[in-house]
Amino acid sequence: MSAYSLMDHRKKRILQAVTDDYITTAEPVGSRAIARRYDLGISPATIRNEMADLEESGYLEQPHVSAGRIPSQKGYRFYVDFIMQTKSVSDEEKLHIRRRLEDRKRELDLVTEETARILAQLSNYAAFVLSPVSRAAALKRLELVQVDPQLVLVVLVVDPGFVRTHLVMTERHLKSRQLAYINAYLNSRLRDIPLSKIGVSLLKEITAELKEYSNVLEATLEAVVQLLECKQEEAVVTDGQVNILEQPEFREVESAKRVFDLLAEDDTVSGLLLDTMNAGSIKIVIGRESSHPNMDICSVVSAPYVIEGVPIGAIGVLGPTRMHYAKVVAIVELVACHLGEILSKMLVV
Amino acid sequence: MSAYSLMDHRKKRILQAVTDDYITTAEPVGSRAIARRYDLGISPATIRNEMADLEESGYLEQPHVSAGRIPSQKGYRFYVDFIMQTKSVSDEEKLHIRRRLEDRKRELDLVTEETARILAQLSNYAAFVLSPVSRAAALKRLELVQVDPQLVLVVLVVDPGFVRTHLVMTERHLKSRQLAYINAYLNSRLRDIPLSKIGVSLLKEITAELKEYSNVLEATLEAVVQLLECKQEEAVVTDGQVNILEQPEFREVESAKRVFDLLAEDDTVSGLLLDTMNAGSIKIVIGRESSHPNMDICSVVSAPYVIEGVPIGAIGVLGPTRMHYAKVVAIVELVACHLGEILSKMLVV
DNA sequence: GCTTAGCACTCAATGCATTCGAGTGCTAAC
DNA sequence: GTTAGCACTCGAATGCATTGAGTGCTAAGC
Numbered sequence: 147m148s149a150y151s152l153m154d155h156r157k158k159r160i161l162q163a164v165t166d167d168y169i170t171t172a173e174p175v176g177s178r179a180i181a182r183r184y185d186l187g188i189s190p191a192t193i194r195n196e197m198a199d200l201e202e203s204g205y206l207e208q209p210h211v212s213a214g215r216i217p218s219q220k221g222y223r224f225y226v227d228f229i230m231q232t233k234s235v236s237d238e239e240k241l242h243i244r245r246r247l248e249d250r251k252r253e254l255d256l257v258t259e260e261t262a263r264i265l266a267q268l269s270n271y272a273a274f275v276l277s278p279v280s281r282a283a284a285l286k287r288l289e290l291v292q293v294d295p296q297l298v299l300v301v302l303v304v305d306p307g308f309v310r311t312h313l314v315m316t317e318r319h320l321k322s323r324q325l326a327y328i329n330a331y332l333n334s335r336l337r338d339i340p341l342s343k344i345g346v347s348l349l350k351e352i353t354a355e356l357k358e359y360s361n362v363l364e365a366t367l368e369a370v371v372q373l374l375e376c377k378q379e380e381a382v383v384t385d386g387q388v389n390i391l392e393q394p395e396f397r398e399v400e401s402a403k404r405v406f407d408l409l410a411e412d413d414t415v416s417g418l419l420l421d422t423m424n425a426g427s428i429k430i431v432i433g434r435e436s437s438h439p440n441m442d443i444c445s446v447v448s449a450p451y452v453i454e455g456v457p458i459g460a461i462g463v464l465g466p467t468r469m470h471y472a473k474v475v476a477i478v479e480l481v482a483c484h485l486g487e488i489l490s491k492m493l494v495v
Numbered sequence: 496m497s498a499y500s501l502m503d504h505r506k507k508r509i510l511q512a513v514t515d516d517y518i519t520t521a522e523p524v525g526s527r528a529i530a531r532r533y534d535l536g537i538s539p540a541t542i543r544n545e546m547a548d549l550e551e552s553g554y555l556e557q558p559h560v561s562a563g564r565i566p567s568q569k570g571y572r573f574y575v576d577f578i579m580q581t582k583s584v585s586d587e588e589k590l591h592i593r594r595r596l597e598d599r600k601r602e603l604d605l606v607t608e609e610t611a612r613i614l615a616q617l618s619n620y621a622a623f624v625l626s627p628v629s630r631a632a633a634l635k636r637l638e639l640v641q642v643d644p645q646l647v648l649v650v651l652v653v654d655p656g657f658v659r660t661h662l663v664m665t666e667r668h669l670k671s672r673q674l675a676y677i678n679a680y681l682n683s684r685l686r687d688i689p690l691s692k693i694g695v696s697l698l699k700e701i702t703a704e705l706k707e708y709s710n711v712l713e714a715t716l717e718a719v720v721q722l723l724e725c726k727q728e729e730a731v732v733t734d735g736q737v738n739i740l741e742q743p744e745f746r747e748v749e750s751a752k753r754v755f756d757l758l759a760e761d762d763t764v765s766g767l768l769l770d771t772m773n774a775g776s777i778k779i780v781i782g783r784e785s786s787h788p789n790m791d792i793c794s795v796v797s798a799p800y801v802i803e804g805v806p807i808g809a810i811g812v813l814g815p816t817r818m819h820y821a822k823v824v825a826i827v828e829l830v831a832c833h834l835g836e837i838l839s840k841m842l843v844v
Numbered sequence: 845g846c847t848t849a850g851c852a853c854t855c856a857a858t859g860c861a862t863t864c865g866a867g868t869g870c871t872a873a874c
Numbered sequence: 875g876t877t878a879g880c881a882c883t884c885g886a887a888t889g890c891a892t893t894g895a896g897t898g899c900t901a902a903g904c
Contacts (some may be wrong), residue, residue, distance in 0.1 A: 162770065169736075176895065176896050176897085177896075177897080178895080178896075179895095179896095188847080188848090189847070189848050189849080189852095190848090190896095191847075191848050192846085192847060192848070194896085194897065194898075195847090195848095195898090196845095197897095198897085198898075208896095209856095210854085210855065210856070210899085211854055211855065211856095211896080211897065211898095212851090212853090212854050212856065212894085212895065212896050212897065213855085213856075213895080213896070213897090214895080214896065214897095253661070285642075286642060286643070287642045287648075289638075289640045289641075289648075291636065291638045291650060291652075293635060294635070294636075299636075299638075299650065299652060299658060301640060301648065301650055301660065303640075303642050303648060303662075309648060309660040311650065311658040311660060312602070313652075313658065346658075387736075388752065388755045388756065388759060391748050391752045391755065392752075393753060396748070397748050399740050399745070399746050399748070399751065402740060402748065403737065403740045403741075405737075406737040406740065407737065410737060454636050522886095523866050523867090525866065525868085526867075527866085527867075528867095538876070538877050538878080539867095539875090539877090540869095540876075540877050540878070540879095541876055541877070543867085543868065544869090544875095544876090544877095546868095547868085547869075557867095557868085559868060559881055559883090559884065559885065560867080560868065560869095560870065560885095561865085561867050561882090561883050561884045561885065562866080562867070562868090562884085562885075563867065563868095626865080775861075783877060829883095845904100846901105846903105846904090847904080848901100848902085848903080848904095849899105849900105849901090849903090850899100850900090850902095851898100851899090851900090851901105852897105852898090852899090852900105852902090853896105853897080853898085853899100854887100854895105854897075855894100855895095855896095855897105856893105856894095856895095857891080857892100857893085857894090857895100858891105858892080858893075858894100859890100859891090859893095860890085860891085860892100861884080861888100861889090861890085861891105862888080862889080862890100863877100863885100863886100863887080863888075863889095864885105864886085865885095865886090865887100865889090866883105866885095866886100867879095867882105867883090867884095867898100868882080868883075868884105868894080869880105869882085869883100870879100870880090870881090870882100871878105871879090871880090871881105872877100872878090872879090872880105873876105873877085873878080873879095873890090874875105874876080874877080
């Protein structure tokens with residue numbers, strides 16, 4: 147028997163009214179206000195009785211005895227799971243998002259940054275985007291380019307997605323034919339190998355095979371390892387942190403600072419986004435549901451974005467627990483969807 | 496006759512005392528406090544008289560009649576120009592900075608990010624770094640790499656400095672010998688040409704010369720233009736924005752928000768840093784000395800960093816007008832110096 | 845038996861008067 | 875020129891009464 151059936155219809159409507167009202171006004175909601183603003187056909191006294199019940203079962207709480215009620219964390223959870231109906235976003239808005247992303251299509255970083263910006267602007271909360279990572283990603287090409295007698299540029303192309311480069315000093319100058327040979331050999335060994343399989347041992351092996359060039363290759367292959375590691379670590383792009391300051395619950399600098407600190411710790415946010423990506427479905431974390439102490443006053447709505455059905459990243463929005471869940475869920479889902487589509491055009495090569 | 500000579504020694508000492516005290520306590524300073532804390536050998540009454548003079552000539556001001564004095568903007572300016580003595584930084588600290596930067600030496604972005612972080616941590620204010628830009632920068636190498644039958648990777652190496660890449664779709668597959676020919680030709684034409692001279696016209700010319708490959712080259716060279724433009728635009732890395740919230744003057748969210756908005760507008764900060772770079776010397780902007788309205792409550796200390804005597808970028812720290820100027824100036828100068836040294840090892844190839 | 849009007853009660857917020865004290869400016873004495 | 879003394883100012887803190895939004899409970903009504 148789900149929690150759903152444990153609450154009668156009228157209680158649900160009242161919980162909904164309290165939550166909706168509190169989300170928009172940020173003020174505790176009283177029985178009179180509900181009777182006036184929502185046409186429930188019952189008197190304040192009845193509403194009071196119901197509210198008392200809702201409080202007893204933990205869905206509502208009272209900041210102090212002569213104030214109205216506000217949803218508890220449990221209340222928000224119930225609201226999110228069983229009550230709210232996600233809003234749909236207007237077609238113009240969809241088009242607008244699409245166009246803004248299309249405009250950045252030529253570079254991955256630009257797209258993720260723009261996505262974060264769009265999310266922040268639409269939601270008016272803080273937004274973040276976990277850049278695409280793919281377990282299935284494979285090395286598409288590795289190219290050494292002689293830039294200078296002592297300098298080789300290592301270029302890595304990964305599919306799906308990104309290009310990384312690194313300059314390496316070398317002791318001896320390689321002739322272009324030698325370089326071509328090395329390049330051809332490296333590509334024959336590494337091409338289409340999943341990144342997860344490219345480890346120190348494989349690279350050692352290759353160095354041994356090409357031992358005539360080992361002094362050049364050592365530095366190069368070390369760079370390869372570093373480059374791959376470096377991209378493996380999750381890159382999170384953030385935007386709209388300032389929006390936090392507009393929320394009344396963060397008016398006192400102390401609480402605002404807690405949130406900023408939270409956002410500054412990369413791994414908290416990126417961990418959450420990685421979870422979302424792995425779970426493959428939209429995720430709503432309310433207040434202390436998260437283990438992170440500074441999250442108690444916040445909620446996060448996050449969703450994965452997919453390429454050909456495979457989640458390759460995630461986006462999210464962080465706001466106060468009194469978050470406009472319905473709106474944010476709609477936005478996050480929509481943006482995730484568009485982002486996936488744009489990226490699939492860009493990355494699947 | 497400079498402002499310096501217009502103020503007698505005792506007044507200077509008092510202005511210094513007020514400023515030092517206010518900078519550390521953030522509380523208006525009274526005559527008694529000065530008499531007690533600073534050994535000036537004069538009584539509070541005398542100090543009061545001097546303070547009244549200093550107020551009349553605009554160096555001090557009073558929040559209200561029964562409060563102590565605080566430095567006016569003019570007072571800070573005088574303090575910065577004629578009174579404060581820059582602190583020196585301990586050797587351990589220098590070593591620490593050096594080591595942190597050395598650790599990131601392999602990548603430009605890492606170095607600038609770490610620099611911003613160091614600056615923010617040492618100063619406890621918001622910090623930013625303008626990435627190296629150089630008018631004298633020249634294209635060192637341009638390389639096309641065939642990644643895939645329909646995909647060419649354009650790699651640009653710029654000296655001093657950075658590597659940029661971009662993927663371009665092509666209609667026909669080029670044989671490796673053709674690609675080698677194009678590469679060789681492009682490099683012969685473009686190598687060591689200053690970026691400022693590489694424009695659409697030059698690239699058009701080259702396309703014409705290689706017209707047999709024009710359909711491939713058009714897209715490629717267009718990408719080159721975009722890549723160069725993209726890097727020309729100033730990249731500013733920021734850190735420590737949260738520190739702003741620790742300053743008592745930004746306790747009310749309103750003022751904090753103004754500062755965050757200011758920091759969010761890239762061009763304001765980057766403009767300031769560009770000015771500093773072009774001026775080639777340390778720069779201190781106090782409150783309304785800047786034209787930007789939201790700067791009125793802030794000060795910025797910025798300094799260029801140089802490679803072989805040539806300024807190629809700048810770093811800066813933003814805090815309240817009640818900023819610890821002496822300390823910040825020392826830090827900014829020191830970090831700028833180290834950054835220049837590290838970069839000259841990295842970039843001048 | 846549920847609903848609701850009525851009422852006593854609670855408590856944060858607001859306003860107001862009072863006090864406190866840090867700090868000043870002025871005057872007069874040194 | 876310096877300084878002690880003193881009256882004065884005004885923000886901040888404190889205390890106290892008032893207000894009003896909102897509750898819980900009881901008893902009457904449908």
